[in-house]
Amino acid sequence: MKLETVQEDETLVISVDETRIDAAVAIQFKDRMRELTSGGTGRVILDLGKVDFVDSSGLGAIVAAMKQLNGGQNIALCGLQPMVDRVFRLTRMNTIFAIHDDLPAARAAAAG
Template structure:
């Protein structure tokens, strides 16, 4: 296994930003990603944004893990994506997941008070 996938978070009023500290979300990291996402979002009562600025590669398992994280969010709580690198954005477009997630070009746009 290459590097350990680590998720950290920053809380703002009414928003949790979850930072992915890994360059890849792939089959080797997918289960770890889902488990960490569940731990960070289980009891959320407000919106979350997944900061993907460090992620340069995502495969079908990684995409599946992100979608699974969306589905495991508490009822009525949104999971947005922010700061996608071009290859990751392309995967989301090709799979039409760009229609499922709200995607912010930059993290500061997602964090801004009108980011929702």
């Protein structure tokens, strides 16, 4: 599971460099997210711009990544492709996560 990170002040940007988050990689994704966010503070932005498919296992892994954050951390999503956005809306996860159109919009929300 390829995840790239950039620390920007109090915000950790994690970009998923894969086209799918599904049952085949869900556990790897969850474990890698735990490694990257463990002990952190502040906001986490998960950039899903390259991901064009998420199944129920992938969705569960993203939710698990949110739940394993420290008390002072929160997570926002950005760059959802149409099919991924549809999964989040159909499952009403768009009411749980802050979702932004793109990384600049997510950064702006984090700053303000």
